Amino acid sequence: MKFLVVFFVSFLSLFGANKDFTLYKKDGEKKGNTLLVIGGIHGDEPGGYFAPAFLEKHYKIKKGSVWIVPNINKDSIIANNRGIYNDMNRKFSNIDKNDPDYPNVTKIKKIILDKKVDLVLNLHDGHGFFRKNYENAIFNPNAWGQATIIDQEKINGLDKFGNLDEIATKVNDALNNDKLFQDFHSFGVKNTETKFKDEQMQLSLTFFAVTHNKPAFAIETSKNITDLAHKVIYQLKSIEEFMKVMDIEFEKDFDLNNYDEVCTKLFDFGKVTINNNIVFSLNDIKKVTRFVPLKNEKNDFVFEHTLGEVKTLDNRYELYIGNEKVVELYPQTFPIEEYKKSIKIEVDGKEIDSKFAQQIDIKESFRILKSDFRVNIIGFSKDGADSEDDILIKKADILDNYSVDTNKTKYRAEFYKDGKFYGMLILNFLAQ
DSSP: OOOHHHHHHHHHHOOOSOOOOOEEEEEEEEEEEEEEEOOOTTTTTEEEEEEHHHHHHHHEEEEEEEEEEEEHHHHHHTTTTTBBBGGGGOOOOOOOOTTTTTHHHHHHHHTTTTTTOOEEEEEEEESEEEEEEESSSSEEOOOHHHHHHHEESSOOTTOOOOOHHHHHHHHHHHHHHHHHSSGGGEEEEEOOOHHHHOOOOOSSSSHHHHHHTTTEEEEEEEEOOOOHHHHHHHHHHHHHHHHHTTTTEEEEEOOTTOHHHHHHHTTTEEEEEEETTTTEESSSOOSSSEEEOOOOOOOEESSTTTTTEEEOOOOOOOETTTTTTEEEEEEEEEEEEESSOOOEEEEETEEEEEEEEEEEEEEEEEOOOOOEEEEETTTOOOOSSOOOOSSSSSSSSSGGOOOTTTOOEEEEEEEETTEEEEEEEEEEEEEO
């Protein structure tokens, strides 16, 4: 079995390393302590990576600094797998250079050891509900969910945030005195006493940090809580309490106690821009989109969402936000030509200029004005028309089945010249 595991890892390494991650630094105007938040070390724990992505987008730091790695284990996240190259959180004591996780583990170690980093949080979802006394198979001392995990009571000789148990208790007391969605969602402090009792945890990220005099904690929301927003809210409330302990001042653009508002922002997946000439909204896109004009290879996907990733397969591209597959794109390959100028469109009787990779909002009708391009409005046809420009078009003129969105309001206008693809516009008919 050991031979097979080694062979499996070596085989995977032939195809390159785990996808690289990005470190986001949010620095306040006033200097202060630095918190490092790491998410996604386990790919099947979405509370552990949607929360830091939310933190990166919706929080402003006024004093101190918050450094954020939302998705350290990208390959496992899009696979919704704990660790497709085995458990990344068991590779911080020793890791083979041929391991696909080696670059990311080595990189995050350097960030953890950065002299500016004062405290580390590693975010997870854990099974069950931690309780100090055994109640049943779900609520017991061996469970990990709804707990702040420490490796030891304190880091001896470290005055700054070295009292791990005291800090974790303070954070948990604040959480439990705040609004819980259910009373049994209460948090506890779980001390694994790693050095003496847990050989597996001796290989973990937090123990690596602690043994290098870096205060580190794991926040574990419960896998038995099925509502992602609930888990994200608990994670964010935990992070806020740690920021208060560290005297990090912050503000946010939402009410954390407003469940509906959090859900709206949590599931706002934003847009993806492809090759700088195509744009799709990922909030309402159909699960499958065919005949997308793309290059044969090396297509450039730029996501607004920090958890956006693309998986390249033989005949399609799968686009993900975290562990959620949002859309499958089936390409039709063309030579791609860049075009930086604007094109002219008549929208509801007014002439406007637009560049490619834009969405055009329309109330009644549009007309793409004559140019050198051959225009193809997907889902529209007119007998004898080689190019579908200089034609006044209403929504009723386009077949609903060709919309790119589930609401059947958005359609593609594609522009070609001399057999090359130049760009696309999304024509969005507003509700009347």
